[in-house]
Amino acid sequence: MISSHFDDYDDLDEDRELLESIKGIGRVVGTTMLSVLRSCRFRNAGQVAAWLGVVPVEKTSGSSVRGLSRMSKTGPAAVRAKLYMAAVVASRWNPPVKAMYERLIARGKPNKVALGAVMRKLVHLCFGVLKTRKPWSENYAATA
Incomplete structure (x- = not known):
């Protein structure tokens, strides 16, 4: 049903x-992110990332207790689960994202923290691609 719905609307x-x-980003994650990005009017990619719950949140309680930062996990968990698997794939096959992932691991960040950063990066890339209406290019940063 979803495929036929996409066939009916060229812009989708x-x-x-x-x-x-x-x-x-494959068909499942692309469809999921498209439904998220079309469901609300987000002004920037940071709003999308915050809504999905892939932004770090500092744990503070007064002046004496400071905990480790963690992912906020607000928003739909099913979308985050799909983004997690996309982050695993992107950290292996997407050269700019792979470089970011390896840089975080080299700085001593745990694997899950680095994958959380990749999830956030993928959200930003999805927002940017739809906003500019241009296909993603791994050499964009070198030419911009």
Whole structure:
């Protein structure tokens, strides 16, 4: 049913293809992110990341207790689960994301923390691709 719905609307199909141009984003994650990005009017990628709960939150309680930062985990857990698997794939096959992941691991960050950062990066990439209406290019940073 979802595929036939996308076939009926050309703009949805084009948006999904733009999202799937990002290495690590497949059909399922592309469709999911498209539904998230079209469900609300987000002004920037940070709002999307915060809504999905993939931003770090500092644990503080007064002046004496300071805990470790952790992912906020607000928003739909099913979307975060799909983003997690996309982050695993992107950290292996997407060269700029892989470089970021390896840089975090080299700085001593745990594996899950680095994957959380990759999840947030993928949300930002999805927002940017739909906003610019251009397919993702791994050489964008070198040419910009």
